[in-house]
Amino acid sequence: MANNLLVSHSLAVPGPRLDKLAQSGDMHVPDVLRNVARAALGEARGAIVDPGLDEATAIHDFRKGMKRWRALLRLVEPFLGDEGRRLRVEARDLARLLAGARDARTALDALADLGKLQDQPPLSPRTVASITDRLDAVRTQAEGASLTPETRAHIDALLTAASEGTKYWPVGDVDFRALAAEVARHYRRVRDAIPEDWHGSDPEALHGLRQRVVIHRYQMEVIAPLWPRFGEFWIGEAQRLRDRLGHHQDLIILADFTAPHGPLAPWRSRLLPLITARRAEHVTVAARIAGRLFADSPRSFRRRLLALWDHRAP
Secondary structure (H helix, E strand, O other), X not given: OOOOOOOOOOOOOOOOOHHHOOOOOOOOHHHHHHHHHHHHXXXXXXXXXXXXXXXXXXXXHHHHHHHHHHHHHXXXXXXXXXXXXXXXXXXXXXXXXXXXXXXXXXXXXHHHHHOOOOOOOOOOHHHHHHHHHHHHHHHHHHHHHHOOHHHHHHHHHHHHHHHHHHHHOOOOOOOHHHHHHHHHHHHHHHHHHOOOOOOOOOHHHHHHHHHHHHHHHHHHHHHHHHOHHHHHHHHHHHHHHHHHHHHHHHHHHHHHXXXXXXXXHHHHHHHHHHHHHHHHHHHHHXXXXXXHHOOOOHHHXXXXXXXXXXXXXX
């Protein structure tokens, strides 16, 4: 079968957008899965081995590539069996290596997000500067402790091995119908995690929903080329939902820094009311997006994917 989806990709540089790796037409699913996997791994490894990236950017780009890789592993795990589970656990553990540096960066992002709060008096520039300095100190210490040369070498070796291993994935018989069934299964998992009472939901429940949205959003990059206009719209809406839920989680992490004896404990009384109000804004918008994006039943969503496949461009 002709394959117009294959592209060469060097692990020494970050990967391109995954939806650029495929085109409509004669889509050879096994080759697409292997190429998408290598691109995600290349993006993650490129961030680690690039000496021109500062540590904050390297960690951010690495984690983005790993999210793509882990979303794909969720998609192909039923076809890989024990090897798929092993790779997924390995990827989870790699992402956790840099969690400490991530939390401080996340708190800084949440602080900036508070400036967008409606109908609330903002923090004074002096207060923002003081909090930023405190978080910067935490971030710098965490990055220095986590992204050591030994850690870089360890990540490099594991990602290189994983990329080489995609050559031997037993996915030669996987067709689009099987792929669509797995995408629809993860679509169902998102719908199952959507709360009935958004504003009364536990933060952990919303964090779990966000994780499932991230998986779905990256998996849809594999499907998007079948109908670029539909795919781009869908991914854009999923990204908006992910962003809102992500900002909500960022604010939870910022609040954690205000705990007694925490780095931001002196500002607890000023930060917590603002955090609560901004979280409520994000939840309201997230509920509206999710209601639109996941209105179809999983069965209807799967039928939509199969219809796109049946009517793809020659």
